[in-house]
């Protein structure tokens with residue numbers, strides 16, 4: 001059955017936006033104070049978020065000169081699909097709070113740039129039109145990020161919905177059993193408007209959170225029912241889709257997931273939005289890579305804002321990276337065009353960094369390119 005979707009609006013890119021940080025600064029004026037607190041916010045004192053940013057910046061590059069760059073490109077293979085650059089849009093909830101086109105604009109941008117997209121359980125727009133948009137625009141099928149539900153029937157309903165929509169993978173988020181301490185949201189009194197409840201949850205038979213929880217704060221009813229390793233094993237039996245875990249940072253947890261036959265891991269501290277004072281992902285990634293070996297699929301996110309950051313993540317063993325907040329800042333600034341500009345900027349910067357370090361392809365990037 002063909003699912004129809006409305007093409008997103010075309011807005012001009014506001015003048016003066018060149019970098020991802022420009023997008024972030026400009027978005028502060030585009031988002032209201034409460035939405036800005038939600039999207040830009042961190043847990044507690046924001047130390048982990050700051051460490052994520054600083055972690056990539058403080059790594060220094062060791063270029064090799066006089067390497068042949070003939071035929072160079074940024075393409076990479078992930079789950080047998082070709083990404084035009086080693087980038088995926090991270091699952092970021094409630095994107096219609098940033099722009100009326102919401103995740104549809106992000107999907108169009110991902111398709112235009114040939115990169116991946118992970119759709120949140122808490123997406124403002126259902127998975128079916130997003131998958132149709134990606135398909136019809138020549139993009140890659142989406143991955144579906146799963147928050148395990150209090151009732152297993154509801155979790156199953158979400159899995160089946162993702163499978164039927166044509167998703168290429170399931171990503172179970174395991175680092176947010178409860179919501180982090182979100183001071184900025186509380187200061188601005190941020191509350192998800194009742195008409196913006198995520199459709200994937202609104203459609204579930206058991207309606208996961210009571211109204212009073214929804215009023216008290218985002219996703220508390222969802223995250224109060226944290227999955228365990230037993231749920232992961234149960235989940236594996238329910239789907240034929242590749243299962244990824246997002247938010248694994250301890251080498252022992254990584255090995256346990258690998259032993260269970262998990263397809264891949266996303267090394268993530270949720271962009272510093274859950275547990276403050278965790279180490280940066282640039283410190284955690286090499287530990288996880290060492291634990292799982294060279295060939296196990298590993299992605300990373302948190303604080304990646306420059307092509308040099310992407311390069312360093314690959315040098316430390318990631319196969320690709322996910323981009324969180326910059327996608328909603330760019331979305332707020334210029335809808336689909338903004339997100340495409342953000343992705344294009346990262347890809348161009350990565351390409352420049354690769355050429356300057358003497359790497360014609362992403363496979364040529366290694367730890368020897370870091371000091």
Ligand SMILES: Cc1cc2nc3c(=O)[nH]c(=O)nc-3n(C[C@H](O)[C@H](O)[C@H](O)COP(=O)(O)O)c2cc1C
Nearest residue numbers: 039090091092093120173270271301302303324325
């Ligand atoms: C506003 C916002 C909403 C998010 N929603 C989700 C979500 O629904 N599911 C999830 O697994 N991660 C979610 N994340 C975390 C991102 O997927 C990602 O791990 C993080 O943003 C990466 O850090 P960065 O923002 O510095 O790039 C969210 C992040 C932000 C900023």
